[in-house]
Amino acid sequence: MHTFVRPSTFTLADVDRKLNAAKLSLPKAQQLTPPDSSSEGGSSPSEADYFPEFPSEEVRPLDQCIAIFEKGPRPASASLALLNDEEVIQLADAGKIAAYALEKLLGMDALERAVRIRRALISRASSTQTLESSAIPHESYDYSRVLGACCENVVGYIPIPLGVAGPLKVDGVSYPIPMATAEGTLVASTSRGCKALNAGGGVTTVLTADGMTRGPAIDFPSLVQAGQAKAWIESEEGYSALRTAFESTSRFAKLKSLKTALAGRTLYIRFTTATGDAMGMNMISKGTEKALDALQKRFPGMVILALSGNYCTDKKPAAINWIEGRGKSVVAEAVVPGHVVKNVLKTTVQDLCNLNIKKNLIGSAMAGSIGGFNAHAANILTAIFLATGQDPAQNVESSMCMTLMEPTNDGEDLLISVNMPCIEVGTVGGGTVLGPQQGVLDMLGVRGAHPTQPGKNAQTLARIIASAVMAGELSLMSALAAGHLIRAHMAHNRSQVNTPAPSAPVTPGPQSNTVPAQLARSNSGRSPFSPLTPLTPSMSQLSLSKLRR
Numbered sequence: 018m019h020t021f022v023r024p025s026t027f028t029l030a031d032v033d034r035k036l037n038a039a040k041l042s043l044p045k046a047q048q049l050t051p052p053d054s055s056s057e058g059g060s061s062p063s064e065a066d067y068f069p070e071f072p073s074e075e076v077r078p079l080d081q082c083i084a085i086f087e088k089g090p091r092p093a094s095a096s097l098a099l100l101n102d103e104e105v106i107q108l109a110d111a112g113k114i115a116a117y118a119l120e121k122l123l124g125m126d127a128l129e130r131a132v133r134i135r136r137a138l139i140s141r142a143s144s145t146q147t148l149e150s151s152a153i154p155h156e157s158y159d160y161s162r163v164l165g166a167c168c169e170n171v172v173g174y175i176p177i178p179l180g181v182a183g184p185l186k187v188d189g190v191s192y193p194i195p196m197a198t199a200e201g202t203l204v205a206s207t208s209r210g211c212k213a214l215n216a217g218g219g220v221t222t223v224l225t226a227d228g229m230t231r232g233p234a235i236d237f238p239s240l241v242q243a244g245q246a247k248a249w250i251e252s253e254e255g256y257s258a259l260r261t262a263f264e265s266t267s268r269f270a271k272l273k274s275l276k277t278a279l280a281g282r283t284l285y286i287r288f289t290t291a292t293g294d295a296m297g298m299n300m301i302s303k304g305t306e307k308a309l310d311a312l313q314k315r316f317p318g319m320v321i322l323a324l325s326g327n328y329c330t331d332k333k334p335a336a337i338n339w340i341e342g343r344g345k346s347v348v349a350e351a352v353v354p355g356h357v358v359k360n361v362l363k364t365t366v367q368d369l370c371n372l373n374i375k376k377n378l379i380g381s382a383m384a385g386s387i388g389g390f391n392a393h394a395a396n397i398l399t400a401i402f403l404a405t406g407q408d409p410a411q412n413v414e415s416s417m418c419m420t421l422m423e424p425t426n427d428g429e430d431l432l433i434s435v436n437m438p439c440i441e442v443g444t445v446g447g448g449t450v451l452g453p454q455q456g457v458l459d460m461l462g463v464r465g466a467h468p469t470q471p472g473k474n475a476q477t478l479a480r481i482i483a484s485a486v487m488a489g490e491l492s493l494m495s496a497l498a499a500g501h502l503i504r505a506h507m508a509h510n511r512s513q514v515n516t517p518a519p520s521a522p523v524t525p526g527p528q529s530n531t532v533p534a535q536l537a538r539s540n541s542g543r544s545p546f547s548p549l550t551p552l553t554p555s556m557s558q559l560s561l562s563k564l565r566r
């Protein structure tokens with residue numbers, strides 16, 4: 018290994034001398050572009066290729082750094098390789114380098130260095146100055162997959178614990194359920210649900226629809242023209258013209274339907290398309306743009322206000338998604354044997370069904386919910402979204418779910434289903450290009466494009482998610498139902514002598530001297546399962562408190 022002793026003053030001549038020395042010892046393919054070369058292209062050798070231990074930690078004056086940066090070897094990354102981090106920071110502070118362009122300037126071999134330098138720049142300019150030395154990790158990450166695809170102005174990455182629930186049998190195949198979450202008990206609870214579902218033979222799923230949507234807003238100069246455009250789009254000729262234009266953009270984009278609506282002179286068109294294994298927003302946006310070009314040829318006076326006019330509807334609650342579906346629409350069902358409900362879930366079929374009606378159906382109806390007829394679908398779905406590189410903001414509509422429960426087999430067993438019309442997932446594109454997320458998709462056997470049936474990987478992922486949501490629903494609903502039983506048991510069957518006093522005093526009410534309402538009901542032979550039953554702390558209640566939704 019070479020050891021360079023830095024002279025006390027270091028000039029461009031020294032740089033040239035060292036460059037020349039390095040040039041002699043480098044293989045031809047790695048030799049440096051001469052300093053005066055105007056060539057900007059080509060791949061730049063890494064800094065270690067020039068001088069293994071160069072530059073040192075000594076920070077040269079700004080004018081020297083500027084001279085090296087501006088007059089040194091090209092491309093610029095070769096000059097910046099001659100400067101240490103503090104010297105590059107100096108250049109950025111002096112306005113010679115934009116922090117957002119560090120990756121471009123430093124080159125593909127120095128992506129982690131770009132992140133390190135940006136952290137320092139942002140940290141030192143902030144009021145707290147903590148970022149640089151914070152616990153936010155930035156090393157050992159493949160930033161080449163992030164660049165130009167996943168994130169800008171990168172300063173590191175946020176690790177989230179990854180747990181695995183299950184395995185869960187879905188359509189006859191056993192899958193580990195990956196969940197990235199910081200919510201304690203979520204993975205354990207989902208695992209319990211998986212165990213109960215497996216005991217009944219697992220989950221069966223049906224994919225009822227697969228179509229991503231985009232809904233542009235278009236203004237027309239008159240209502241009459243807007244009406245004509247609507248009619249043309251709905252005609253065979255219009256639909257066919259738009260479809261041809263739309264499908265010219267990708268071999269995976271297959272237009273499935275167009276739904277139109279008028280509001281005054283503004284026309285909304287909801288494009289629905291198959292997107293293969295991609296979640297599809299990029300793909301459908303490109304197709305929609307082309308289709309609108311075709312529409313514009315027919316109606317030159319129209320003005321495209323926005324490619325997304327919220328008629329899609331992406332990342333916002335909307336009844337149109339709940340009713341028409343968006344992404345993958347999945348219905349999943351399972352039968353859980355009565356003895357499993359009793360022994361694993363510690364409750365009864367009857368109590369589960371009753372609670373499901375009162376909470377997930379009537380409670381949500383009373384709250385005016387759209388698609389929120391479930392206990393905590395978003396919990397499981399979002400954890401799997403994060404683990405598999407999905408767009409987490411799409412949990413808004415993807416979590417829409419109606420959970421249904423009814424007794425079956427003469428009331429012995431539980432029939433449960435989850436109905437999820439908008440699971441928006443992909444196994445190519447977006448965050449699925451990142452290595453760790455790909456590792457998770459590999460574990461499920463659904464990474465990337467399906468080799469023979471485009472779309473099958475993404476559809477399988479949607480089926481797994483719906484089934485895992487069912488496990489989460491079953492477990493939490495059982496915990497709530499069982500908690501109810503425990504409370505009733507504590508209030509009515511335990512010796513008063515041995516029952517510890519509640520940790521929080523019961524709020525005194527006007528009838529505090531009278532017989533407690535729930536006891537009165539119990540004594541009169543009515544249901545002891547009253548919501549007024551006082552809470553006595555217990556282990557199951559403590560763990561319940563975290564998952565209560």
Ligand code: ADP
Nearest residue numbers: 269293294295296297298299300446447466471
């Ligand atoms: P999105 O449309 O979800 O935002 P991207 O545009 O990032 O996703 O990725 C989709 C790209 O992947 C498209 O360019 C498409 O040509 C390519 N691709 C390769 N194989 C497939 C596949 N099986 N299904 C969908 N897209 C695929």
